[in-house]
Amino acid sequence: MKKLYIYLLLVGCILSACDSVKDLQPTFNPGEAVPQAAVNAIKQEFPEATQIKFSTLEKDKLWESNFQFKVDRMSAIVNNIGKITETYKVTNGIQLPDNAKTYINTNFPGSTIKNICQQVAPNTGAIIGYKVIVTLTDGKDIAVIFDGTGTLIMVASNDRPGPGGGPNGMGGPPKIYFIEQKDLPEVIKAYLLEKHQNYTFVKAAVSIQGGNKLYSVVITKDLTTFEYLFDEKGNILRSGTLGLLVPVYKLDYRPLSFPDLPQKIKDVLSANFAEWSYENGITFSQNGVLQGYYILITSQKKQFAVQFDSNGENGRGSQVCGAPGASSGKYEIKTIQPKDLPETITTFLSNRYKEFIYIQTSLITDKDKKIYWVAIVKDNFVINYSFDDKGKVLGAFENPLKFSSGKLVAKYMQDNDIPSKIRAYFNTYYPGWVFKAGLMHYVDSQLFSYIIAIKVGNENYILSFDANGNFVAARKG
Template sequence: MKKVYIYLFFVGWLFWGCDSVTDLQPQQNINVAIPQAAVNAVRHAYPEATKVRFSTIEKDKIFQSDFEIKVEKMSAIVNYLGVISEMYKQTGEIDLPEIIKKYIETNYSGATYGDICQQVNKDGQIEGYKVRIKGKDAKEITLIFDATGTLILSIADDRGMKPPGMKPQKIYFIDKSELPQAITDYLVSKHGEYKCIKIAVIVEADTKGYSVVISKDFTTYDYLFDEKGNVLKSSSFGVNAPSDRIEDKPLNINDLSSKIKNYLDKEFKGWQFERGLSFSQNNVIQIYNILITYDKKQYSIQFDGEGNYIKKEEIGNNGMEKAVIQMIQPKDLPSIITNYLASKHTDFKYIQSSIVTTKDKKTYWITILSKNITFDYTFDNQGNFINVKEITMKFPDNKINDKPLDPKDIPSKAKEYLDINFKGWVFQKGFIAYAENKVLGYMIAIKVGNDYYYINFDENARFISARKG
């Protein structure tokens, strides 16, 4: 057996020796130099690899090598110094743990699977999973899970419907020490001491973003920063996160109920759907906020969770019928605008960002959500503030409360789920969410070994979601 291994090792090195660095590059990267240190690192780690190719994730810094070992498709992330930081084996849906399938089925109903990979270590042991899915709105989302199948972070491709040939986002992971100082300073000022769970760098063309998940006091905090350290998105999950927190999800036209469509057909004949968001409390939709174009104007229209009309607001600039609206990403906004918004709003999310061009001028039109209020901003071509319109979200009056969960009150169905998926779990803390004496769900913090997990169940103790903390 030892002789066979030596033979395979020799053949592998012979194969590698026949390839130049250029030969190992895919055609689209023919003018991008792959450092010899990166090539040598993959050669040494995988001497039996065949069909080896390199591609650039971040120019002159991070590279991906795709190859095959026997019949298995593999990939590795390697830097310019030859350090391999991530290793993956391409698999399929059948190889995913049931907890992952259940999470996707519950939280992304109707989504289709794309690339599925197992993250492995040098000994071939599974360390986690990377799953790319496409939602009903055609938006692509990359989900990162640990070895138990618990979600660590999710990264949405917010560029909308991509034109043919447009490449997906490129993602790699870094350590806490590699974060830009502006992001580190923000997290320290906001949370003091915290535990860093995962940091992903998201590369699109020549720009970068940082998806950061941290944990403190039985709660995970999920941030998306641009290169300048501006917060583009933020959310929290866990026992000490607000039980009545508002969560938003994108809508497409097929998500609208017939009741909403019938109202729009009656009041805005010939309306055109632009985009929409649903806002939920404890997974119960409370508000639909829909942006439509009608009669060469745009309106933001709100409906309650039952599809009943609440109110409308005309948004954007006057004279929009003569304007050209170009959608852009928040990262493409001038720093004077992002700094202005950050100074006015501690936490907020971008709903849309646009450049509005008329015959004689150009303005920036930005809509954000902060503390259940939609702010519709207009800035001039230099990024100077012009005006803002506030649109308050109207939510039901009934307050969602929570009370501490005693371990003996954990539903048997929830215990059974934890026993199967988190063997050896130890209860840490929890609460029961309720409104008007009606149970809405359970949030439970557990410890497995040295790791903490926060699991969310519905009122019938059925699994909804879990996060590593």
């Protein structure tokens, strides 16, 4: 009896983790009835399903159904006309491929895997992907999506430090569902078409968390993968690229939460700033190698940017926001989302910079004045702006991100240039692979990294490795 109780408890934990919302229908949410077409779709596709329950993803449009099917606990996404768009196994004991585990451990150190849902093909039951909820060191839950080989497709939720909703300001686990290209907002489709003509669409997902609706989009062009995280107004919150078209000097940026800030950097900040508080930060890397840290803090009612090298040393900083003199009266700084900025500010930035990424958006209330503090990344520079409540620029500070000053050269490679260690990796995770193209990066004539595109069946994959052949990253594209 005790063993049975433990088993039921574990299954209950899994169901709770994979449920998108708690307002189960129709019994527990009589205000919104699930259309009969959605109910019939589940019963027809899974005639032996029992314990069927529905929860809302988008009111009157989309639902998640959780049910028992033979020995497996399952979930499915179904729309208001009865079309099932996604099907998952959520039974205990699902194992991620080792390369997917490596990606999570490398890119989200200190995080924990909360649950794993295994996406299966509706008709055959073949494994086609994994939806993994990961809890970051700051307590925020994000969704990481892999294909059936364990290759990353996208991070389909907001991993940036900042506001959310619900307990601890995080908004709880994100509600995630995939959409087709035609269902993207027009402003996002227009941006992608202007920036990447004749691109190939890979995947798009909607994530709803803490009252914020975000769009993750992955596209590919010329053996290069591009990933974007947009808000519903089309503001870019995160972007990343991997492939043969990426400029050799381009930096990649990753959000940095306070728990992940190295203690050495915290000690330097404490020694130089009185009563400082962490606002935001990023790490920046080149071809998978960490180059440095860019930190935004508040101290004595003023905002500072401080940059460190990859060892957390050689810190240098400057004030980027706040009155030059002493502040008096009531003072409050509140992190907001880019979509909450006044339109005059977002219009100014989009007209001045055709492509950039928001890394910090805050509203500062200083006595009877309101100041908007905005930090963006553009072409290996961080630009900090302060605006008044009417959108007038009060100050602007541009900081170049320092990185290796050595001479970088990219050379095309052939199949016989692939080291045996990388070949072994391909044979393990991509059986039947065929070489398509590749680059070897050199810094001051020393091998630095590999970027290699391969094909498996009809799918292209782009992978990066360091000079020793150690895996760094992979993308489907």
